[in-house]
Amino acid sequence: MADSNNRKRFKTSTSNSQTGSLAQRIAKARGNRPGQEAANKVRQNEAVGMGRALRMVSEFISAIVVGAALGFGLDALFGTQPIFWFVLLLMGFAAGVLNVVRAAAQINAETPLPDPDKLVPVDKDDDD
Numbered sequence: 001m002a003d004s005n006n007r008k009r010f011k012t013s014t015s016n017s018q019t020g021s022l023a024q025r026i027a028k029a030r031g032n033r034p035g036q037e038a039a040n041k042v043r044q045n046e047a048v049g050m051g052r053a054l055r056m057v058s059e060f061i062s063a064i065v066v067g068a069a070l071g072f073g074l075d076a077l078f079g080t081q082p083i084f085w086f087v088l089l090l091m092g093f094a095a096g097v098l099n100v101v102r103a104a105a106q107i108n109a110e111t112p113l114p115d116p117d118k119l120v121p122v123d124k125d126d127d128d
Contacts, residue, residue: 056103060096067092 071088075081 052103052107056100059099059103063096063099064089064092067095 067088067090068085070092071082071085074084074088078084
């Protein structure tokens with residue numbers, strides 16, 4: 001047989017039942033991985049952590065940029081030396097730090113506390 005590109009296709013001797021059973025065995029083997037669920041949970045936590053870090057960085061940088069832009073605009077409007085730029089740049093830095101602290105406090109408040117029984121492994125050996 002040839003397809004539309006004039007390449008020869010080879011007929012396989014396997015039937016659909018063999019392929020179907022192979023797919024079922026592969027699905028069963030993938031479902032029996034003990035560490036897969038834990039690995040998926042770690043990946044999900046890493047993605048959440050990256051999102052949180054991106055949020056904090058963007059809030060910090062945006063506060064500084066807005067403060068510097070407002071200061072530059074006021075200096076241009078009033079024809080002054082860069083006094084407004086410097087003052088509002090420092091205020092933007094302080095506002096950025098405050099935003100990061102607030103975001104971290106909010107994230108910590110939303111995070112559930114760990115179970116104290118699961119923090120320390122149980123020692124089954126008696127040390128007496």
